[in-house]
Amino acid sequence: MLETCGVTSPDELFAHLPEEVRLNRTLNLPPGISEYEIVEYFRSRASQCALGYASFLGAGVYNHFRPVLVDTVVSRGEFLTSYTPYQAEIAQGTLTAIFEFQTMICQLTGMDVANASMYDGSTAVPEAAMMAVRATGKARVLIAKSVHPEYREVLSTYAKHQAMPVAEFGYVAESGNLDLEDLESKMDALTGAVIIQTPNFFGIVEQVKAAAEIAHRHGALLIVVFTEAVSLGLLEPPADADIVAGELQSFAISPSYGGPYAGIIATKEKYIRQMPGRLVGQTTDSRGNRAFCLTLSTREQHIRREKATSNICTNQALIALMATVFMTVYGKQGLRELAEQNLAKAHYLAGKLKPRFSGKFFNEFVVRAEGKSPEEINKTLLKKKIIGGLPLGRFYPELADSMLLCATETTKRADMDALVEVQA
Amino acid sequence: MIKKVTTHLSQNEALLFERSSPGKKAYQLPELDVPAVDAAVALGAENVRQEIEGFPEISEVEAIRHFTRLSTWNYAIDYGMYPLGSCTMKYNPRINEVVARTEGLAWAHPYQPESLSQGCMQVMESLEAALAEICGMDAVTLQPAAGAHGELTGILLIRALLEKRGNPRQKILIPDSAHGTNPASAAIAGYAVESIKSSETGGVDLSALEQLVTGDVAALMVTNPNTLGVFENNIVRVAEILHKKGAMLYMDGANMNALVGIARPGDFGVDVMHLNLHKTFSTPHGGGGPGAGPVAVKKVLEPFLPTPRLKRAGKKLAFDYKRKHSIGRVKAYYGNFGVLVRALAYIQAHGGPGLRNATMDAVLNAVYIRKALEPYYDLPYQSPNMHEVVFSDSRQAKLGVRTGDIAKRLIDYGFHPYTVSFPMIVHGALMIEPTETEGKLEIDSFIDAMISIAHEIETDPRMVKNAPYNTRTSRVDEVTAARKPVLRWKPA
Amino acid sequence: MYPDNFRYTKEHEWVLADGDAGTIGITDHAQQELGDIVYVDLPKVGTRIEAGKSLGSVESVKAVSDIYAPVNGEITEINESLADAPEKLNTDPHGAAWLVKIRLSNPEEIQHLMSAADYLSYVGAEK
Incomplete structure (x- = not known):
């Protein structure tokens, strides 16, 4: 190989780098260790964490x-070691699974369309807020204090530089439910999004219908957030929402000290083009057989660049697959x-x-x-x-x-x- | 002659919803050890849903077969070379998967007491230190979930610093060869984007840059090596030009696989950068994620890093939430910890010298492919390449065959295509990145395939234009998918 | 190919004016360059448009192109049928697949645009 490359040592391949940029020492990192030692290292770290509590x-x-099937499926190299399914002919496995995922998220949430995943619930919230602002042309966002506090912090980081003022409204001290009067009093003509969570951070089931009525009357969209996906097995789907932004960690995703998890955004059909993230659609191949492919990608950064609906590229496909297997197993x-x-x-x-x-x-x-x-x-x-x-x-x-x-x-x-x- | 693959049978499989039938189940739940509760009473009848309409009902065997059959319709690194330029599709060591599932780590709750999380925090501390050393930077945040998320974080850091100095400025400069996330991230951070044209050698044009860097430019975002796989030889000058005007240099670390152990961005003037752990540090791409996008910075930007910051107080590690200059949180909790574990395992397995060897092999493989394919494909930029090489389809286009067609034909030879039509500065680009984990045998058979396709185009261009032939799915109608979007299954 | 009663822009739009009533579309050359068109984004009726500024966009599977207003004016009607059948832009860009109707602010402006003959030689040269 060296001969073909016209060099006698691999170092010569870097000869064109200016002297001033080169690192003329080895990295100050310990030498490589074996599999056995790596397993030992992490076991020993784990022993300094909560075990058996x-x-x-x-x-x-x-x-x-x-469920054990989850790891069996996601450990298959075909899912684990494949890239984003841009080449549809050799990625039908991932594409089909995502299509099933999108469908099940719609069935659970009562929405028309769901994307192929976001990083997590916390980042799905600002993405949903930006989406509502685009759809309504109104920049102000009202968020309930009973939405997960860290999600609210992430929203404020994102909103700061987008001329997207964020205000909060409270909860009723006795019930822990949304303070609808406070919401009503804070609504104005500039508000494009109202964000609530159900069950809320205190675990309480919220009045989605009442919140939707207030938001819609003032020309804003209602965004419903969930962090406990299992609740959707029993709770009425938030079909009065315009956008649902949620976290799927409960669906067979280990807590893993905070990540990786998978977020989702689901919405009504009319807002599809405002939606961030990848989408899989059904079509046919040249022989007329059913096939799936990534679609509506003109919304995304690799085509629309600074005018894209979001900067998101990598998502959480494998984690979404865990959730898909989980939903299949429980059914x-x-x-x-x-x-x-x-x-x-x-x-x-x-x-x-x-x-x-x-x-x-x-x-x-x-x-x-x-x-x-x-x-x-x-x-x-x-x-x-x-x-x-x-x-x-x-x-x-x-x-x-x-x-x-x-x-x-x-x-x-x-x-x-x-x-x-x-x-x- | 196609040496690497032959056809084989693959199983047909319906969608979950189509093979579902009432009463089938794949789950088991333990007997309740507490009294059952009437949901209508506990939650209010108006809050309790009817059945989840359309949700699947299948047996365990059907479930495993379903996903196994689907899996066989995918190509994967485990099948062979995946030469996607700028994606760094290297082998994903299985040891990483094992250690990420270690019980005390995988089941650690982010809110469990810090005294019972020291092991997790040590993993993070070690990874922060290793990445800082690799990048030549002073501090690292592990919070961002992916590359684009890291970009946004990095630009917010720059904004915070400049704001503190009195003026956040209005513009970010981005070369026309950049990845699309760069301008999208800059826009979310509230900046206008100005594109700068690449020079004839594919680099940043210094005189153009000198003119563009005015008092309202906050930063330049560069990818180095750039998307042509070419190292920016003027990078030190570039940094000087920016710094002289009070602007910052951001580096997109997507191509760090060309630099680890060889050169450090911190040493050549970069102020802030992100890494893609799912590229350079071998964590699996999983069909599109998850990833992690740590951000490394120089000391001057450290006060602005996202909350919380890991800090050591003697023997104990703790999270510091009280940081008055911080840009705030970019994500709940502390980052994609499970991905961080895998990346640390990769660094440990290689060690310092091993990481440098990996970089040398990655570059050797790319240069070898360049030399072998140069007689057959047009090489629009002659500068020495590093870990990837970009050809153009200009010779084949004369016969009506474009880069997308060559890519599809490559599938018939048993390879995943290279990156098609990117970077946009090369018309009809073929962007090839072999990574260090491919051996000579696999690379030679890839080269054979590419040469064979070049010959096919000369004798039978129409055949190549209709490829692939050996896949269970032939060319997919993306136009109808976009015109009449069907984004979920519905009963007929 | 290119109707003589239309006027053309360098960005490949056409405009047909009758007094202050105008119709705007994209040219056959534009649709060929874009390939299969999958979506058209048009402004609302009543929107003021400014010559040289984007009034909407046309999308193929992997590209988005702005539609630039050839003249100043106000939107009076949009071609609703394109929402369900964007493919018409590929088959009949100079006819059924017009994009918007407008009231021209200044009907004289079209004189600055290219004639069919000029446009034909312009796209010839571009190739």
Whole structure:
């Protein structure tokens, strides 16, 4: 090879680089190690993390069982080691799976179209907001305080330099539901988007219809966010929304210390061209057989450059495939049953404690710590190998005496009873 | 003569919804250990849905067969060379997959106590340090989820710094050879984009740059090596021109596979850059993601990095949320941690010298392909190339065969096509990046295929124009897909 | 090929004027260069258009091209049929696939545009 290249050593291939740019030493990194040592290294890191603890953390990231088929499928090299399916003739596997994914997201959310995934729920929110602003020509965005606090932070980072003013509206202190009066009073002719989450950050099921009515009356679009996808097995789909922006982590995506997850954006047919992200469409091949391909790509950055609907390129295809396999395994009946188990567990736990809010909740709820601070309670729980709920003071100073607890199908009754003993 | 592949049977498979039948199931749930709850009571009857209309119902065997059959309709690195220019489709080591599934890491909740997350944080700390060393930069954020997300983060950092200095400025300069995400990211960060023409050698034209860099230019975004695979030999001068006017140099690190261990952007004047861990650092592309797009910066930009920042206090690691100059969050939690684990495993497996060897092999492979194919395909830019090489279809176009047709014919030979029609500055581009993980055998058979296609075009151009022939799906009608979009299945 | 009663622009639009009433479309050359057209984005009735500025866009599978207003004026009608049948732009760009009707601000402006003969030699030279 060197001979063909006209050189005697590979170093000569870099001879054209100016001396001033070259690194004339080896990188200051340890020498390479073997597979065995790498496994050891990461096992040892893992041993410094929470292993063997029961956990009541939710708050956007949920502990659900991952059906074993999920890893079997996503470990196939054909899915794992393929690129974005631009060459449709040799990517029908990925394309077909994405088409099925888009379909199932529509079925779950009550929307007409869904894209092939976003990075995660938190980045889907600003993308949805920008989409609503494009569609309405109105730049102001109103977001509920009960939307995941970190999602709101991401929205404000994105919005800052796009002349997209963001304002917040509150929740009712007694119920934890949207404060619709506050929303109504903050609406104006410049507002293009209203953003709510259901179940909200406190786990409470929101009044989507009422929020939609207010948004639409003022000429704004309603964006409905979800972080707990399993709730859609039981809850009425947010069909009154114009855009749904969600996080699929609950669908067989391991918590993995915060990522990678998969977000989605779904919407009504009339907003397709405002939508960010890749889309797969059905068509035929030259022999007339059904085939799929990436479509409507003129919205995207590789064609429209600075005028694109978004800068997103890489998405979360493999993670979306995990969610697809998950939805297939559970199916119509299973997803409902799974949601019912979550509901039962959370309500069992809540029955032994006093939820702070009166609103209807799915698998999360807020409790006020009696006598002790949430942090103190958690300290006691840790000794019993239990990770308690999320203390809310960090995000909501007015709730500094409260924590957010979550129970899923994986939460054991004995652990709930142990928690109650400390909490009560 | 096609040596690498032959035809074989593949299974037909209907969509999930079409093979669904009521009552079939692939799931098992444990018996409830608490009393069941009436959903209509707990949630309010008006909030409870009817069945999920159209959702599949199939058995476990049907589910595994469904996805296995689908998988066989894909090409993948595991089948063979994937020479997509600028995508760096290298082998994805399986050790990465194993360690990413280590239980204490894969099941770590982002809100679990920091005292019970030290292992995860150490992984992040080690990766930040390794990437900073590789790039010659002072600080790294691991939060961005992908390359374009990193670009946006980087441009926001520049804006924050310039704003603090009194004027965020209005424009970002971007060469016409750049990836489309560059202008799209700059636009989201609130900047106007000005395109600059490439010089005759495919680089940044210094005299043009000198004129364009005025007081309202915030930064230049360059890809180095550029999308022609050519190293920007004037990069130090480029940085000087920008810095003299108070502007910054952003580098798109998509092509770092040509530089790791050989040259460091921080040493040649770059102020901020992103890396694509799913390119240079071997994390799998997964049919389109996930990736990770860490951003590396010089000290002056460190105060603006996204919240939270990892910091060490003695033996303990902690997240610092109180950073008054930070641009804020670009993503919930701390980044695509699972991807970060894989990238660190890759760096550990190679070590410093191994990473440098990988770069040399990547460049050697690309130069070898250039020499072998130069007699058959037009090479519009003669500058020495690094990890990729760009030909044009100008010779074949005379016979009516375009780069897209050659790409489709390559499929019949058992290869994934190269990158077609990009960069746009080359009319009819064939952009080839072999990466270091291809051996001589695979590369020689790719070269044979390309030469054979060049001959076919001379004798039977029509045949090439209608390729591929050996795939289960022939050329797809993208026009009808776009004119009459069908984006979800519906019952007939 | 190119009707004599039309006027043409360098960006490959045509305009047909009758007093202050005008019709705008893209030329046969433009549709050939674009290839299969899949979508047309047109402004709302009542929009003011400015000569040389974009009034909408035409898309093929892998490209987007701006449509530039040949003259100043106001949109009075858009060709709704293109929403469902953008392919008409490939088959009948000078007829059924007109894009918008306008009221010209200044009917004299069309005199600055190319005649059919000039346009024909212009596209000849461009090739």
